[in-house]
Amino acid sequence: MPNVKHQKWWGWGEENVFFTYENKPAFAPIVKRAVGIDLRPRERDTVDFGTAQVPASRITDAQLAALQGISGAENTLTDDHDRVIHWAGKSVTDIIKTLQNRFDRVPDVVVYPGSEDEVQALVDAAVELDLVLIPFGGGSSISRSLQARPEETRTVVSVDLGRLNQVLEIDETSGLARIQAGVLGPDMEEQLNARGWTLGHFPDSFNHSTLGGWAATRSSGMQSDKYGDIAEIIRGMNVVRPGGIVRLRPLPSTSTGPSLREMFIGSEGRLGIITEVWVQIHRQTEAREVIAYMFPTWQQGLTAMRHIHESEVHTTFARISDARETEFSLATQKAPTSLKKTVSAKGQDALWALMRKRGWDTDAMCIAYVCFEGTKQDVLRKKRRVSGIVHKQGALILGSGPGALYDQKKFDTPYLRDFLLEQGVIGDVSETAAPWAKLTTVHKNVYDAAQSAFDELGKTGWIMSHMSHSYHSGACLYFTFAFEYSDDVDHEYALVKTRIQQAFIDSGGTLSHHHGVGAEHSPWMEQDVSEGGVQLLRGLFQIADPGENFNPGKVIDSPDTLHKALRNGEAG
Amino acid sequence: MPNVKHQKWWGWGEENVFFTYENKPAFAPIVKRAVGIDLRPRERDTVDFGTAQVPASRITDAQLAALQGISGAENTLTDDHDRVIHWAGKSVTDIIKTLQNRFDRVPDVVVYPGSEDEVQALVDAAVELDLVLIPFGGGSSISRSLQARPEETRTVVSVDLGRLNQVLEIDETSGLARIQAGVLGPDMEEQLNARGWTLGHFPDSFNHSTLGGWAATRSSGMQSDKYGDIAEIIRGMNVVRPGGIVRLRPLPSTSTGPSLREMFIGSEGRLGIITEVWVQIHRQTEAREVIAYMFPTWQQGLTAMRHIHESEVHTTFARISDARETEFSLATQKAPTSLKKTVSAKGQDALWALMRKRGWDTDAMCIAYVCFEGTKQDVLRKKRRVSGIVHKQGALILGSGPGALYDQKKFDTPYLRDFLLEQGVIGDVSETAAPWAKLTTVHKNVYDAAQSAFDELGKTGWIMSHMSHSYHSGACLYFTFAFEYSDDVDHEYALVKTRIQQAFIDSGGTLSHHHGVGAEHSPWMEQDVSEGGVQLLRGLFQIADPGENFNPGKVIDSPDTLHKALRNGEAG
Structure with missing residues (x-):
């Protein structure tokens, strides 16, 4: 068995590792209300795993022999457990389907190549043997x-890059590293x-994603304000394509036509398999601090976030939760x-009293976290400047205590989602980016869109949001929504999700800021990049992969009909 | 006649507007030596213009009538002067060919569309009538x-976008503007x-380029350290393609597959005509200062430039001339x-004396310019921090006088080139970008490569360079070279130019940082983005433009054989 870490299959x-609410007194009440x-x-x-009913592998002996010949029998697995681990990602619908034994099309084999040469052989074999x-x-x-x-009838091969997990080279002068694509974040x-x-x-x-995955999906990290989206971080790469490797050397910038x-x-x-990536790396900073601020309203908070970015203070991140998310966050x-901690809790009560005294509507207040890095002097200077900006928007500075807490908990949310799922509640996320001027409209329209779906389904539903990832011209809005699901979960989920997605597009946002397109968001590509844009992408994929051997049906031309039908208003 | 500004035809x-050396006492001696x-x-x-021998337009009456039907007869010109203005750009070989009446293939007609609809009609007509x-x-x-x-046998249409020159819309909150592509910088x-x-x-x-041109060639401005390359500045655009417009809405960031x-x-x-662009715009700053510094050596100067970037001082630009360019710059x-001014000149003499006293080799010293913007307080703080960095590399601070002078003269260099051309001297430029760790090697190898070409030609040649455009992982090196040319100018130029380009690639640099590929740099595309990369671009162009109606032969698959032959060592 290859020594590659995987998430739980279910x-x-x-x-x-679980979310637990027993030690969080405010949690059950807010869930009840939400x-x-x-x-x-x-x-x-x-x-x-014995409960899983997994469709049998359809691989032929000849195909299996060919693949075993490339990466070895020990790295070419057809057992049900490995195939199920690789059958889908971890969207809430993926997990529901897995738990309900509703596997659409499980890969017939999982191969763990141990080198770029093996990836090349796999890619060439895919064309020769007509594999997916x-x-x-x-x-x-x-x-x-x-x-x-x-509906895929050909043999499906999941190529797990987990064995390609090494930092190969560091250029200390240029701040560049050459790293294999299959390495997990930690x-x-x-x-x-x-x-x-x-x-x-x-x-x-x-904790559970890889450099190659970030590259292939246009990922963005929570510290992108300082470190950039993955598209900026990546300076060069190797992509294995049929017949050979496209090698893009590490360059700070270049003027060589359309950007490969x-x-x-x-x-x-869809264009091949990424095996190596040249990335920008940074010296670990001398000082780092996350400070929390409380704003009287969402609008004032948003304005402050924009002003922080305009001020060129160069924070590492700046995010603000809306009133609903603030309330939820305090309830956890x-x-x-x-x-x-009791003293600290009393301090919080005193703070609430102070806010009420100041005339704040405590149901409207919004918590923000801003991260500062640099020399100690830098951090001090930046904090002072941000203090000035947030004061103008009426904020209270809560200090570094809640900030440190946020920093510790930042990767834990998906466990909460899985806990809710067991309770019969779907909790999921959807995110967009839009110009600053449109953020308030996007926010309001998405709330309305979700509510319209909840109403139509006769559900008590919940939606909350935060703003993160600032850019010169706008930012990301990240929404979390939840409702109790029934046997008709596919339709219920699709209705809420498509309403939210459509609100993004109709309000001037994009279909996704950093989750990628996949099959899930593909129905909105025409509306996002225009029909002509999709035509050009279609042409690109056709000439790059005439046999449709490489992850067909992603980004555009996905087979999902439920989302499309709902988007088009053809299904209620 | 359309009211569109053009450069001189020759x-x-x-x-x-001319370069003049009569008031620059050190200029003639350095040219003699160089x-x-x-x-x-x-x-x-x-x-x-009466001296120009212009090949006749080959346009047919039917084609002309069709084009006149789109933009009007008054905006559809076939006169020789207009055609010659549009036959080429302003590379030194373009100008030589123009002055020597060696027109390769002059466009048969120049059309000045007045709207996006007219551009669409032109693009569709190109496909229907098989025009270029x-x-x-x-x-x-x-x-x-x-x-x-x-060798183009079909009718060639130059589409001058100069009438599309308006800022259409400003989003003050988001710092975004929608601007027509044909507008000139000023x-x-x-x-x-x-x-x-x-x-x-x-x-x-x-002064003589347009927003659409910057977009189409991956331009970078001298203040890119702060404002970004054009690829970052552009957030959305309209591109007219056969059958319709690809519309990319303005977004701060997005995760929608391969980036259109x-x-x-x-x-x-090659993919259509850009008509509108959404760009990031910035409030004019309160304060701006350009400070000059003198470094004892190139290596110390380069190190300082890198340290300035690493320090996150966020300068607007930071550039350093090598010893040769420093000498040349002082000679102008x-x-x-x-x-x-006499006092100032004496002050400079005193400065030289001081440097010699300190043991500097005045032939090795390098001048740098750093630009600071922001509030007055910001500028002060940044200047102090940069002072600390440059002191560690032994620099002297020359102050804001030379900086202001540099700022005034920054757009004048091409006039010097035209002056030298009249004197029988080719002066031209070639630029690259590379990781910080490779800049010294690129610099040395390019010097050696140029010298080898000068030696082979039996010429006294000159080369000089500066570093500009800093990025996290590297910077741009910009070279200027000169030599006296003869009747065999095409071969002489190609030999020097190809040696320099090849040295870029062989040393880890790119074929161009911001001048684009065109036909001039196309022979190095395979070496820069790899053969597989060129194959993918070729496929993209084929599906986007199966009839080769849109500027064929640019970026890849250019017809030029001289550069290719010299690159391959097939010609001496």
Whole structure:
């Protein structure tokens, strides 16, 4: 068995890591109010794989022999467990389908290549034997980028890049590293940190996603304000294509026609398999601090975030939760378990009293977190400047306590989602980016769109949001929504999701800021990049992959009909 | 006649603007030493268009009628003067060929569309009537992006976008503007400045190039450290393609598959015609200062430039001339014409004396310019921090006097080139970008490569360089070379140029940082983006333009054989 880490087959993340609400007194009440259910204690510690009813592999002996000849029998697996781990990503619908034994099209074989040469041989074999190849990193996709098309009749090969997990080379003068695409976030940071460097790229999925996956889906980390989106971080790459490798050397900038680098970034396996990436790396900073601020209203908070970006203070991140998310976030705080924490909780009560005295509507207030890095002097200067900006928008400075807490919990949200799923509640996310001037409209329209879907379904639903990832001209809005699902979950989910997606587009936002397109968001591509844009992409994929051997049906021309039908108003 | 500004038909820039050396006492001696000639006074004030022998237009009456039907007879011109203005860009070989009446393939007609609808009609007509369309902005290309293929038998149409020159819309909250692609730099800045904004994009060609041209060639302005390359500045665009417009809405960031935005940027007319662009704009800053520094050596200067970038001081630009360029730059200083200037000149002599006293080799010293913008307080803080960095590398601070002078003269260099041409000297430029760790090697290897070509030609040649455009992982190196040319100028130029280009690639640099590919740099595309990369681009162009109607032969598959032959060592 190849020594490659995987998430639990039936949910997010690691076995034996769970969300728990017993120590969070405000959690059950807010869930009751939000989605109308009474929480039960968690029952599902794990799921016995014996309950899974997995469609048999359809691989032929000749195909299997050919693949074994490339990476060895020990790295070419057809057992049900490995195939199920690779059948999908971790979107809420992926997990529901897995738990309900509704596997659309499970790959027939999983291959773990151990070198770029083996990847080349696999890619060439795919063309020669007419196989379908789907590259697999950490399996954290929530855009259905990893599923074969349900109707796929050819043999489907999941290519797990997990053995290609080394930092190969560091150019200390240029701040560049050459890294294999299959490395998981923590393993990569460990190798870089050992030499005093960091990539600075921390998407929510960090613990369970890979560099190659970030590249293939246009990922963005929570610290992108300082370190850039993955598209900026990547300076060169190797992409294995039929007949040979496209090698893009590491360059700070170049003027060589249409950008191939930006063509492979976001290509989700449709143009070949990314094996190596040249990335910008940074020296670990002397000082780092996350400060929390409370704003009286969402509008004032948004304005402050924009002013912080305009001021050129150069923060590492700046994010603000809307009133609903602020309330939810406070409700997940643990009950005090020590004298110190009790004092802190009392301090919070005193703070609330102060805010009410100032005339704040405590239902409207919004919490923001801003991260500062640099020399100690830099951090001090930046903090002072941000203090001035947030004061003008009426904010209270909550200090570094809540900030540190946020920093610790930042990767834990998906476990909460899986907990809710057991309780019969779908909780999922959808995110966009839009110009600053449109953020308020996007926010309002998405709330209205979600509510219209909840109303139509007769559900008590919940939606909340935060703004993060600032750019010169705009920012990302990230929404979380939840409702109790029924046997008709596919339709219920699709209705809410498509309403939200359509509101993004109609309000001037994009279909996704950093989750990628996959099959999930593909129905909005024409509206996002225009019909002519989709035609050009279609042409590109056709000439790059005439046999449709490389993850067909992603980005454009996906087979999903439910989302499309709902988008077009053809289904209620 | 359409009211569109053009450069002089026989050279760079405006009629009646010239370089003059009479008031620069050190200039003639350095030219003598550099390329071995004695300067004569300038004789060429203008060139009578009557001397031009222009191949006749081959357009048919039916074609002309069709085009006149689109943009009107008054905007559809077939006269020789207009056709010659549009036959090429302004590379030194373009100008030589023009002056020597060696027109390869002059466009048969020039059309000035007045709207996006007219551009659409032209694009559709190109496919229907099998015409060749070449978009034309300010005509400042030095990469041969504007010439039709010499062997082109079909009717060639130059589409001059100069009538599409308006800032259409400003989003003040998001810092975004929607601007027509045909606007020249100064006209655009005037419209933006009137409302308190600037694009901040100032390429050397600024006065004679357009927004659409910058987009189509992956331009970078001298202030890119702060404002970004054009690829970052552009957030959305309209591209007219056969059958319809690809519309990319303005977005701060997006995750929608392979980037169409980055596919059109750099496409040099091969994927359609860019008509509108959404760009990031900035409020004009409160304070701006350019400070000059003198470094004892190139290596110390380069190190300081890198440290400035690493320090996150966020300068607007930071550039350093090597010893040769420093010497040349000082030699173009005017003789003092007032008491104040005499004192200043004496001050400079005293400075030289001080440097010698400190043990500096004054032949090795390098001048750097760093630009600071922001609030007055910001500028002060940044200057202090840079002072600390440059001191560690032994620099002397020359202050804001030379900096202001540099700022005034920054767009004038091409006039010097035209002056030298009259003197029988080719002066031209070639630029690259490479990781920080490779800059010294690139610099040395390019010097050696140029010298090897000069030796082979038996010429006294000159080369000099500066570093500019800093990025996290590297920077641009910009070379200027000169030698006395003979009747065999095509071969002489190609030999020097190809040696320099090859040294870029062999040393880890790119074929161009911001001049584009055109036909001039196309022979190095395989070496730069690899053969597989070129194959993918070829496929893209084929599906986007199966009839080869849109500026064929640019970026890849150019007809030029001399550069290719020399690159391959097939010609001496």
